[in-house]
Amino acid sequence: MTAGRLFAADALLPEGWAKNVLLAWNDAGQLTRIEAGTHAPAGVQSAKGPLVPGMPNLHSHAFQRGFAGLTEFRAGEQDSFWSWRTLMYRFAGRLAPQHMEAIATWLYAEMLEAGYTSVCEFQYVHHQDDGRPYADDATLSLALLRAAQKVGIGFTLLPVLYQTSGFGGLPPNEGQRRFIRSTESMLALLESLKPRCDAQGACLGLAPHSLRAVPPDALREAIAGLDAIDRSAPIHIHIAEQTREVEDCIAWSGSRPVEWLLDHAPVDARWCLVHATHMSDAEYQRAAASGAVAGLCPTTEANLGDGIFDLPRWRRHHGAWGLGSDSHATVNAAEELLMLEYSQRLATRQRNVGASAAQPQVATALTLAAVQGGAQASGRAVGGLEAGQQADFVILDADHLALQGLGAPEMLSAHVFASHRTSAIDAVWVGGKPRVAAGRHALHDEAARGFVQARSQLLKD
C-alpha cells in the first residue's frame, strides 16, 4: 500500500539524472515505485529542488563531536594522531550516559541537516569511568539508540571489541579502561542489543577495533559468535590508518595490516575497512577483490594527518567505498566529498579524479558511489532511489544563491564545490518521513542547547 508520494522535476537515480520523477513508498518507508518522465498527480507535493539520495555515514564516534575543534593547537614538538588520542582519552574518561545521549542527539540532528540519512556508530566507550560495567552493560549503546530514534536517523550499531594496547597482546593502558571487554562479554552484549536494535529498525554489527586492539584468537571467536547471531551482520575494523601501525604490524607478524587481515579473517562484502590508507599494490588489489568497502573519512584523515587513500587505484580494481565523518571535525556530506576529491587532485595533480567515462560530473559520480558503498557497509537498504530501498533522500535548495538558475547536475556540483560552507539543503527525508524542513531539524534548538551544556560540563576542571 502506498503511504507517501513525492514528485521531483529532477532526481538522481542509480543510473544517473532523470526528469519528472514520481516516487512512492509504503508504510515501512520503503520505496515501491520510481517513475521517470511522468507528471505530478493532483495533490502530490513537489520537491523544491533536485532530489539526491541520502548519504549513509559509515563511520562515527559520536562522543568525539564533543571536542571537535579543541585539539587544534601544538601540544609538543611534533603533533600527531597519538597526541590527539591522549586528549580523546581524557574526554572519554569523563563521559556519562546523559552526556553521550545529549552529544549524539545534537550530532545526529546536525548530520540530517547536512545530508546524512543514516549512520554507523563505532561505539567503544562501554563502561563506567572506573572501568566497571554499568548495571545494564548496554547503557551507553542504548543512549546512542535513543538519540538516533529521537531525531529519526537510520542507525547501524557496531559495538567495539577492544582488548589490548598494541600488537602481540600488550596489556591495555589506564586510558582504555572504559573500552575493554572479553570476547564472551561482547557476545552477551550483542545478544542483549539485538532485540533492542530490531525494535527500532536499526542494524546490529560488530567492530573489532583494530589489529592492535584485538588478538587473533579473539577476532576469530568474536566473528564466529556474531555469525551465530546474524550471519549477514556488518563487521567494521580500523585498519592501516597510520604508518606507525603498519610498521608495528610488520614487526609483530611480518605482514602489513591489510595483508594480515586478508590472510587470517574471512573478509568479504560484510566488511568495512575503515581508512585503509596505507596499502601496497597487492593489498589494494586483494582488498578490492574481497568485496569489502573502504571506509574513507577524508576530513578526519586530513585533520589527524593520516595520509591519502589512493582512490584511482582502488577504482581500477573496482573497489567499493563510502564516507564517514569519524571524529566529526566536519559534519557535512558535501564537504566530505569535496575533501576527498581535492586530496586526490593534490596527490595526482589532475582534476575531476572521481569522475568516470560513464559519469563525467564528478559530484554526481562521487555521490552515487559513496551512497552505494555506504549502504553496503551499513547493512541496511539505503542504497539510493530505487524500489526496495528506504525512501531516504535530500532535496537541494534551488533558491540558494550558489544553485539558482543552474541545471540539476550543476546544482549538485555547486552544492559540493561552491556553496562556501553554507548549506544548500532544503529538506531531508528518512524512511519516507520528513526530518529536515527549510534546512532545519525540528529539534535543532533543543538539541543544540543540550549539546552545549554537556560539553561545558565535560570541559569543566
Ligand SMILES: [Zn+2]
Ligand atoms: Zn574511527
